[in-house]
Amino acid sequence: xxxxVVIGLxxxxxxxxxxxxxxxxxxxxxxxxNTQTCPVCLxxxxxxxxxxxxxxxxxxxxxxxxxxxxxxxxxFDRKNYFYPDLPKGYQISQFTIPLVEHxxxxxxxxxxxxxxxxxxRIHMEEDAGKSMHEGLEAVSHIDLNRSGIPLMEIxxxxxxxxxxxxxxxxxxLHQLIRFLGVSGADMEKGQFRCDANVSVRRPGEALxxxxxxxxxxxxxxxxxxxxxxxxxxxxxxxDGGKVVQESRLWDSVKSESRxxxxxxxxxxxxxxxxxxxxxxxxxxxxxxxxxxGLPELPHQLRARFExxxxxxxxxxxxxxxxxxxxxxYETLVATHPSDPKRCANWMANELLGxxxxxxxxxxxxxxxxxxxGKLMDRMADNTISGKIAxxxxxxxxxxxxxxxxxIEEKGLKQVSDTGAIDAMILDIMAANQGQxxxxxxxxxKLFGFFVGQVMKASKGKANPGMVNQRxxxxxxx
Amino acid sequence: xxxxxxxxxxxxxxxxxTTAVEVAQxxxxxxxxxxxxxxxxxxxxxxxxxxxxxxxxxxxxxxGARALEGLPIAIKDIFCTQHGPTQCCSNILKDxxxxxxxxxxxxLKEAGAVLVGKTNMxxxxxxxxxxxxxxxxxxNPWNTDCIPGGSSGGSAVAVAAALxxxxxxxxxxGSIRQPASLTGITGLKPTYGRVSRRGIIAxxxxxDQAGPMTRTVKDAAMITAAIxxxxxxxxxxxADAPGPQSQADWLAVCDQKxxxxxRIGVPKEYFVEGMDADVRVQVEAALKQCEALxxxxxxxxxxxxxxxxxxxxxxxxxxxxxxLSRYDAVRFGxxxxxxxxLLDMYTRSxxxxxxxxxxxxxxxGAFALSSGYYDAYYLKAQQVRTMIQQDFLTAFESVDIIxxxxxxxxxxxxxEKTDDPLTMYLSDIYTIxxxxxxxxxxxxxxxxxxxxxxxxxxxxxxWREDVLLGAASAYEATSHWYNKTPQAFDQPxxxxx
Numbered sequence: 001x002x003x004x005v006v007i008g009l010x011x012x013x014x015x016x017x018x019x020x021x022x023x024x025x026x027x028x029x030x031x032x033x034n035t036q037t038c039p040v041c042l043x044x045x046x047x048x049x050x051x052x053x054x055x056x057x058x059x060x061x062x063x064x065x066x067x068x069x070x071x072x073x074x075x076f077d078r079k080n081y082f083y084p085d086l087p088k089g090y091q092i093s094q095f096t097i098p099l100v101e102h103x104x105x106x107x108x109x110x111x112x113x114x115x116x117x118x119x120x121r122i123h124m125e126e127d128a129g130k131s132m133h134e135g136l137e138a139v140s141h142i143d144l145n146r147s148g149i150p151l152m153e154i155x156x157x158x159x160x161x162x163x164x165x166x167x168x169x170x171x172x173l174h175q176l177i178r179f180l181g182v183s184g185a186d187m188e189k190g191q192f193r194c195d196a197n198v199s200v201r202r203p204g205e206a207l208x209x210x211x212x213x214x215x216x217x218x219x220x221x222x223x224x225x226x227x228x229x230x231x232x233x234x235x236x237x238x239d240g241g242k243v244v245q246e247s248r249l250w251d252s253v254k255s256e257s258r259x260x261x262x263x264x265x266x267x268x269x270x271x272x273x274x275x276x277x278x279x280x281x282x283x284x285x286x287x288x289x290x291x292x293g294l295p296e297l298p299h300q301l302r303a304r305f306e307x308x309x310x311x312x313x314x315x316x317x318x319x320x321x322x323x324x325x326x327x328x329y330e331t332l333v334a335t336h337p338s339d340p341k342r343c344a345n346w347m348a349n350e351l352l353g354x355x356x357x358x359x360x361x362x363x364x365x366x367x368x369x370x371x372x373g374k375l376m377d378r379m380a381d382n383t384i385s386g387k388i389a390x391x392x393x394x395x396x397x398x399x400x401x402x403x404x405x406x407i408e409e410k411g412l413k414q415v416s417d418t419g420a421i422d423a424m425i426l427d428i429m430a431a432n433q434g435q436x437x438x439x440x441x442x443x444x445k446l447f448g449f450f451v452g453q454v455m456k457a458s459k460g461k462a463n464p465g466m467v468n469q470r471x472x473x474x475x476x477x
Numbered sequence: 478x479x480x481x482x483x484x485x486x487x488x489x490x491x492x493x494x495t496t497a498v499e500v501a502q503x504x505x506x507x508x509x510x511x512x513x514x515x516x517x518x519x520x521x522x523x524x525x526x527x528x529x530x531x532x533x534x535x536x537x538x539x540x541g542a543r544a545l546e547g548l549p550i551a552i553k554d555i556f557c558t559q560h561g562p563t564q565c566c567s568n569i570l571k572d573x574x575x576x577x578x579x580x581x582x583x584x585l586k587e588a589g590a591v592l593v594g595k596t597n598m599x600x601x602x603x604x605x606x607x608x609x610x611x612x613x614x615x616x617n618p619w620n621t622d623c624i625p626g627g628s629s630g631g632s633a634v635a636v637a638a639a640l641x642x643x644x645x646x647x648x649x650x651g652s653i654r655q656p657a658s659l660t661g662i663t664g665l666k667p668t669y670g671r672v673s674r675r676g677i678i679a680x681x682x683x684x685d686q687a688g689p690m691t692r693t694v695k696d697a698a699m700i701t702a703a704i705x706x707x708x709x710x711x712x713x714x715x716a717d718a719p720g721p722q723s724q725a726d727w728l729a730v731c732d733q734k735x736x737x738x739x740r741i742g743v744p745k746e747y748f749v750e751g752m753d754a755d756v757r758v759q760v761e762a763a764l765k766q767c768e769a770l771x772x773x774x775x776x777x778x779x780x781x782x783x784x785x786x787x788x789x790x791x792x793x794x795x796x797x798x799x800x801l802s803r804y805d806a807v808r809f810g811x812x813x814x815x816x817x818x819l820l821d822m823y824t825r826s827x828x829x830x831x832x833x834x835x836x837x838x839x840x841x842g843a844f845a846l847s848s849g850y851y852d853a854y855y856l857k858a859q860q861v862r863t864m865i866q867q868d869f870l871t872a873f874e875s876v877d878i879i880x881x882x883x884x885x886x887x888x889x890x891x892x893e894k895t896d897d898p899l900t901m902y903l904s905d906i907y908t909i910x911x912x913x914x915x916x917x918x919x920x921x922x923x924x925x926x927x928x929x930x931x932x933x934x935x936x937x938x939x940w941r942e943d944v945l946l947g948a949a950s951a952y953e954a955t956s957h958w959y960n961k962t963p964q965a966f967d968q969p970x971x972x973x974x
Contacts, residue, residue, distance in 0.1 A: 039577055043803040045570070046557045046579060046676040048711050078799050080846070082823055089802020142807070270846035272855055275682035275796055277712050 004203045005230050006210075007166045007196060008158035011173060012151050013183045014127070014191035015055045021126045021150035022049030022092065029189050033143035041148035043087030048276050051076075055150035056280065058182040059099050059124050060290050062152060065180055065297055066119050068103025070287050076124075076274040081267045085129035085142050093153075095271040098123035099280065105156075105176070106299065107168040117169050118157030125151050152182075158197065158207070163226040167219050170194060175298050179323050187217045194222055198229045200237070208233070209243040213250055213257060225250040228257055301326055309333060309340035318348040324363045336373035338380050346376060350390060354397055366397050375403040385464055388412050416463040418470065421454070424462070425474050428453045439475055450475065479503050481960060483548055483642045483696035490537070490547050497537070497547030501530035501591055504549050508594070508640045511966055514621060517634040519554055519612045520561050521594035529591040536589060543589035544703050544724045550585060551635045551644035554595040555602055556687070557676040558582055565678045566610040567600045569804045569811045569830025579676025580711065581645065581687050581704040588703040593641050597631025600832045601801065602652055602680040604628050605904035608895055609834040616891070617660060618963040619929050623888040626656030626904070632690045633660040638966040643691045643700060647677060649684045650789050651883075651908025654920035657690055658883035658932020661922040661961060663949070664690045665697040668939050669915035670715035672701075673708030679800040681793035682713070684912040693959055694921060694949040695731040701942065702727035719940040733947035734954055737771035741948070742876030746782035747907055752885040759924030759931040760882045763952065767880065770951055775876050779868040784861045785910040786902060791845045791858035792913070798842030804830065837898065866914045873938045878948050881907050883920040883932035907934060917942045921949050922958035930958070 020027055023040035040047045063070050077095035100122035108114050129144035154173065160166045174192055177183045185192040194217070199210035213229060216222045228250075233243050247260040296304070298320050305316040305326075319329045329347055333340045351372065355361055375392060378384050384392065384407060395406045407413055415421060428450065429436050439446040454467045480486045480500075489495045505523050512518050526549070533547040557563045557575035564570040578586070585592065599609040607615040607630025615630045617623040618638035625634045629646030633656035636644050646653040648666035657664025665688045672687045679685060689700035702724040707716040721727040743764060748757065768774055806812035806826035813829055816822030831839070845854035872879060885906060894901045911918040916936055923933035933952070937945040953959055 042808060044577075044809070045563070045565070045573070045575065045678045045803070046674075048675050048713075050710060050712055080799050080802060080843075082802065082805060084805070084807045084819065087803060087808065088799075089805055090799050268848045270798075270843060270848075270851075272795060272799070272846050272851070275713075276679075 002203065003200045003230075003234055005161055005163075006158045006199045006201065006207060007160035007163070007226060008210075009156045009160070009166060009169060010195040010197070011154040011170070012193045012195075013154060013177055013185060015058045015124075015150040015152055016181070016183050016191075017052055017054045017058070017150055019052060020148040021052050021055055021124070022148055025148065027149050031145055033141070033145060036145040037147065041087065042144060043089070049092060049274075051277060051280065052150055055124060056099065056282065057286075057290060058180075059122055059152045060282065060287060061180055061294065062154070062177065062182050063100030063103060063122055064287070064291050064294055065176055066103030066105055066122075068100045068119060068122065070282065071097055071099055071101060072282055072284065072287070073097070074099045074123075074280045076277045076280065077271045078274050079125075080270040083128065083131075084140065085131045085144070085147070087129070087144060087147055091126060091128065092274055092277070093125035094123035096273075105169060105172055107165060107172055109162065109164045109168050111162060111164060115159070115165065117159045117165075120155045120157055122152050122154045125153060127151050158199075163223045163230070166196065166226055167223050170219060170222065172298070175321060179295065179298050181295075181323075187219075190217055193217050196222060196226055196229075198226055198233070199243070200230060200233045208237075209245050211243065211245065212247045214247050214260060216250055218252075221250055221252045224252075224255060225257060228255070232257070295323075305329075305344075309344065311341060311344045315341075315344040315348045318352070319344060322362070324361070328362050328365070328369050332369040332373050332376075335370050336376050339376065342379065343373070343376055347372070350393055354393070358397075366400055371396065371402060378403055378407060382414055382416060382463060383407060384412055384414050385460065387460055388414070412461060414463050415458055415461050416466055418466065421458075421462055421466055421470050422474065424454055424457050425450075425467075425470055428457065429474065436475065440477065447471070447475075479507070479639060480642055482693045483691060483699060484693065486548055486642055487546075491542060497530035497533040497591060498527060500547060501526050501549055501593070504593060504639075504641055507638075511638055511640060514616065515618060515634050515638055515640070515966075516597055516613050516615045517631045517638065517640055518551070518594045519564070519566060519597050519610075519631065522561055525560055526591060526593055533589050533591055543587070545585065545699065546589035547591060548589070548643070549591045549593045549641050550700065551593045551596050551632055551641040552582065553629050553632050553644065553646050554598050555647050555678045555680075556582055556645060557678065558592065558595075560592075561595065563595070563678070564612070565601050566598045566612050567830065567832065567835065568611045569827070570678075571611075571811060573809060575676070577676060580673035580708045582676065584704050584706070585645075590703070596629070596635050596644060599628035599630065599652075600835050601678070601797070602628040602647060602649055602685075603797070603834050603838050605651070605655060605901055606889075606891075606894065607631065607656070608891065609832050611832055614891060617888045617929070618966050619661065620888065621965070622890055623929065624659070624891055624893075626659035626884070626888060628652040628656075629664075629690060630656050633657055633662060633664070636660070636662045636690050636692060637963065639962055643689060643696055645687060645700070645704075646690045647680075647685055647687045648908075648912065648918075649680050649686075649793060650912050651905035653688050653690060654883050654908050654911075654918055654932070654934060655905055657920045658922075658934070659888040659930060661930030661932075661958065662690055662692055663694055663697050663919065663921045663959065664688065665701060665919045665942070665945070666911065666917060667701060667705060667942060668718070668720075668917045669912075670713055671705050671718055671720075671917070671940070671942070673706075673711040673714045675708055675711045675714075679796075681796040682800060683796060684789075684793060686912075694919075694946055694953050695728065697919070698727040698731050698946050699724070721943050727946075730943040730946045731950040733951045735770045736767055736948060736951050739767075739772040739878065739948065740775050740876040741767055741772045742775050742777040742872050742879040744777050744779045744782065744872070744879060744881060746779050747881040751903070752882065753887065753926060755926030756882055756884070756886060756931050759926055760933055763923035763933045763956075764880060766955060767948075767952060770955065772948075777872045777876060777879070779865075779872060779910070781861065781864045781868050782910060785865055785913055786906055788858040788861035788865070789905075789909045789913060790841070790902060791854045792862065794838040794842030795845045795855050795858075796842065798839045798846065801831075801835070801839055806830075834898070862913045865910050869910075869914045869916060869936070869938075877937075878941075878944050879936040880948075881934045881936065883907060883934040887926050887929035887931060911936055915939060917945050919945050919949050921953060922961070923952075923956065924958060
């Protein structure tokens, strides 16, 4: 009998505000340890939190983008536990009434097609500092620069059934968050971290005991960790054992997970309402204003690119991965509206491919959409062939010189003059009379040979369409 | 008896009959003479006091006087000050120096006040007798075998024995009013949200409020005027709070001379058995006097009064259990010697640093919040809190103000209740409900019983400190209790003025 996998995800996402959630300290990444701290985020006696309203707005914006309900009155709570990088001995979070509830995210996977994943809630909280133990003897070091940085925790329903669905959900969420500009979501900097709750069951049965895989910050590791955990749980059950409810840590070096703490050892967080902060009240008007300012979302953009420009699903997907990409493409087609499909194709394959090789990205592309568009124009008006265009693009990206100048200087203009092409064809036929005979006696395949010879003779500049047409006519004799 | 009040000093300063330095020196002399006996102050830096006074005299000469120019005010050890240690009378904060001033300290400085040292208190403001202080007990100047009340015991004693003309205290369940009552001075707890809590070491955040402890009602108004107001750094401090705004507004309400047309509610639940008969006599006499001033006494009921202490001793410890988690020996405060590991560092540092009453409350609070008990304790206590608030709202539909005894008894003997926390907790039986409801409350002296002061408590609707101060002023104008100083400390030392 088969097993059904049940996955729910909790994403901790750093909200990109200039200052921390409850004090005025900078949130810039990578500063010297403990240089971005103040009495509030150090948990000094008598210090009080003051809520960063920009972080509230960005959480609401995220809620609106997943079609969620915004609670006009939500509450902050204290989550109590002792750890040296948690200065107050409690984390300010939202427990009973989060700011955002009941949203969803649509995903698509090859195996299971289109599915809607419920998002239970998004609540605001503050990050803890960072403890460092490695390379230190008998001491630990603590960096509190991160203490108090605003986070939103995005909690899904246990709606995913495969690791691929989990990854699809996370990728969509990651993309959405970056589109909204509410987070840098840089996974390497820990700005987008994921806990995965995984259980298995026989189809139709009640939910199995779940384990929680903590704090993963790469899509690859998350998939590996989920796959590993599913296998592990199935083995445990099939061997007659029981899955223990526990938190587990993924070791990406050994590609295995190990137990962190069991339910019995779990903290009792003793949540209670944060008395230093009044209930968080937002007006419907504020929510409406934020809604009005909501940008076009990735799925809307994808649909529009397909409908308006006739793009393939693949190209539409590639060009909507980030706002920078879709903006670049829109500028490109705005200045060169003649052939949006060619633009998309060339941008998705040729331009992005080259940028990737360079280790760069669209935001740092050495050429502008306008310059790229000129290259598209030269193909559209038959000045150059696609093959030549690739060389021109290489040259443009290396030098920053315009397509027209490169074509002019290197003499790459396509030969579309019938007389010149005929002369080349006749020369080649004269030099290859045996092949001409063979072709005329039915060896059609030789046609390609003649095309190749003509293109070679023209150094690639002959208009391929005309070469085909004239060759056919002249070979027939 | 050097000066009768803060306003008396102000008058003399304004008339150039004395200087801030002379005034400061006079009180420093009295502190030098009497503090060894009373232990009202746990930290004094005479040179710093004189330097502030000198700067104040200079400021007055150059720019004229600010609201509290040159006036000495003692500070409870719970207020963070950049100068000197802030220890909350706890070993866990021994020698802690805050790198900031509490918001109210900044405001006092801006008003030209001269800050006079740190006063003794119950550790982390947890206590009703000042006996939980890690820095020694504090004695009631009316009878040095007696407690001064708490937790702002040092501030109360300093004012009562005229070691300072005024002091700041904090009040979470009666910590200003109860010691004021037991030492025969005036103490005001403002409406919750009137005064910023920023930089005041937190005990129970939803209840804590700072206020003045003075010899007269007008003095209390003067200080409240200076420290009140919205602070963008405290989300619970209220913007655009109603009531008096300027110093002149606050002083004007103290001009009230009678109580004509005033309806004073007298809650029957506050005059029940367990109350000292002699205290009762004094309070009832005071109420009669109010009647003579034109007030109408109205019998009212605050039916949930008997639940207040129980609710308080769930809510306050719950909040405290979290507020005191930051004393973890990681960044500041006491750390035990040679910890074996992290857990050992936490447990031993906290065990050594906290006194037994503080530990009791942390444990009580952590228990009340723990999984499986939250609904039965914390949530239930919050429901009771709402009922108590509702009791007051209902009462204020028919009366302008409520009058009660501040404490059911007079100051008791040192050590008498230290082994019996539950009886100790009942010391605040009349003051706690006011904190739970967030209302303003004031205690003023209204007589003596057993040769010890008795206090009269006034409770007004939220933001109606004007009503509170008006009634108290009218009563004070026809009584002489406020003007008494304990005889043993009545000899001005360091020069008569």
